[in-house]
Amino acid sequence: MFPELGQVTLIIALLLSVLLAVVPLYGSLTNRDSLQAFARPLTAGQFVFIAIAFGILTRAFLIDDFSVAYVANQSNSLMPWYYKFSAVWGGHEGSLLLWILMLSGWTLAVATFSRRLPSVMVSQVLSVMGMVAVGFLLFILMTSNPFDRILPNVPADGADLNPLLQDFGLIIHPPMLYMGYVGFSVAFAFAIAALINGRLDAAWARWSRPWTSVAWGFLTIGIALGSWWAYYELGWGGWWFWDPVENASLLPWISGTALIHSLAVTEKRGVFKSWTVLLAILTFALSLLGAFLVRSGVITSVHSFASDPTRGAFLLGLLAVTVVVSLTLYAFRAPVVHTRATFGPLSREVFLPLNNVLLMAALLLVLVGTIFPLISDYFELGNISIGEPFFNLTFSPIAVAVGILLGVGIFSRWKKTDEGYLARKLIFPSIGSVVIAATVVLTMGTFDSPGFIGFLDDIQLWAFFGVLSASWVILATLQDLWTKSSSRHGRLHGLRRQSRSFYGMVLGHVGLAMVIAGATVVNNFGIERNVRMSPGDVAQVGDYQFSFASVGEREGPNFTALVARFDISRNGEPVATLYPERRRYVVQRNMMTEAGIDGGFLRDIFVAVAEPVDSNAWAVRLQYKPLVRWTWLGALVMAIGGFLAVSDRRYRIRDTATERKKASATPLPESRPAEAGV
């Protein structure tokens, strides 16, 4: 009874979404307030019915209702309740329902926090979000109904959730990621609404900014969680695989990062409007493209849901309609007249678009790398395979360049920056970062050929530039903070005077530097050994001794495990004892490797036991991974920066009257560097 009710609520939600997509928009175009007034109630109704559907599916999981096909495929009565709960979004149908729940949640949030916006804008934004909801609700109802029943032969028990996904990481990774993907629909809706009513101005950019930053923050956390999960759960010790699905989440992230910076220029200086609006459309389109790549089977990956061409075709259609309609609208409505350039060659208005150029290069690179199999097939280029080496080779220079440019850009000012001033500011970061990079490479690197030749060896050179770029960003940021916080009333007062969006920027940049530093150091100075070991054996990895002490067994809730014990010591001093496992899941009969990890701020020690090679010997993977945690911590710091920027006062004190005044007045007062937080 309940599952059928779930389907009915989804149909009602669809009807409400159709109304939301049409009525307020029509009202705004014909100036009928009575019709526009429907926007908020319809948004609320849509959210409520989708939430009920989600609740019903969750209930089916928690009470083990295996008559529902999706539950029978994803769950099992032996699973602990929290995995039953997260299994709701463990497969295609449920994750799609979660996606829609979040979309309606974001729509509701826009309806709630937009009381001060002009009603025309609100109606149009909500209508556009309603259109997106219509597309996804049709998708779920037509191709991926989570409430389908297996009748009359109801299975006695479920097939169990894929053991890889029975993990805390999975409970929160997809929701975070989807919050990001779906969140970009708000920036998209604002862009479309602005194109429809022609209000593409600084006020529009200001309204879009907080939504974009929040979505970006969630996406950042989502990607980092995915990477962390792959690191400890897949048992390989890698933290980024350039897997198509990872790339699919990286694409909107890069584009969203560009959007955040471009929105800043549009808000502060009223320029690059057309580019910003195009980025908003692109970012959302890339989120949809990500969904398409994962679910269509066009490209396979570890993450792929069982592929289904019908779903792929539907999603491609949805993507096509979204992109073609919005870009056609863009072609007709986006302003072509460029605001006359009133900024010098070293101004912030130049540095921020330069950052966008680099980010677009990175985006293109990842996109081409991801769909390269399709390209080579299409143009019959033949036997070229592309993978990790391609990405590492091409991505590193861009990441380094982004860091260097960022360090310079921090000191630039709106309109015009004095060259001498800029050069003076850069003295300290230049010297400091060269010293740090040289120190790190010389102490951590191993040189086959001694001295200068060894230093020039390719890998060491990239390690040097990576560390240089990261320390350059951090030193420049610190110096900027130091300069801006000088105050007659003392340093503390100076620090307190800075806005939250400025601190958001600082954290965003420091986080990025941490990611660059972590990635560079772990990729260049990490050590990995695959050895065959029996209990009693000792292996040396860098400075560390890994001693395989013993093997035992353990019973888990739905698995049995072989547990190895490893004593790790460094130059004779005990460091840690690790218990890597090989788990055998009872229902699905899968073997899973559970790595033993001793984590630390500066390094991780990683032990994974793979297949037995003999009756009492195993293939063992031993790793020393310096700074690996910085990649995730850095992402977290960035995301916190994004959230902090949103809490800035200026987003809360919003008065439509001043917004309008600001929008009509083109020459904005020159911002002092202190409030030029981006």
Next chain:
Amino acid sequence: MKRILMFLPVLVAVAFGIFLYAGLGEDPQELESALIGKPVPAFELSALRNPDRILTPEVFRGQVSLLNVWGTWCPACRDEHDDLMWLAEDKNIPIIGLNYKDNRDAALRWLKDLGDPYQLNLFDPQGTLGFDLGVYGAPETYIIDKQGIVRYRHVGVVNPEVWEEKLEPVFRQYQEE
């Protein structure tokens, strides 16, 4: 004039869309595998028919065989199935299946309904071996020699023409070694 430039994004997007559409459901042919000349990656997977039996790359030792990647969710695998039956029954070619990202019950039902051309099947619901092999999309077929070394990769459906023109020469060559 500048307005015309604004149509550039939509044109690029349409071109890209046509391109993606062409990729949908199409099988990319003949992608060289980085694994050619290397042993089958290490794995430990349960047998499809007998979950208690753990299979390792040892299953490839001692005979030249085909490794066929398939799943019940893959329509092209359905097309290919009759030809695999023909290979197994008329030509006596040993085929080892890799049941990829699939559901055990569905896979067993499929083999019961359509016949079973496989000597045995590796059950790989997570696609871990598929990932290590670099599987691009099912179906894919590999030729594995007597030492368990990957010798050839064919992406897409195997039919009598593909067999005679591409796979059989390689297969016979390694059989004679």
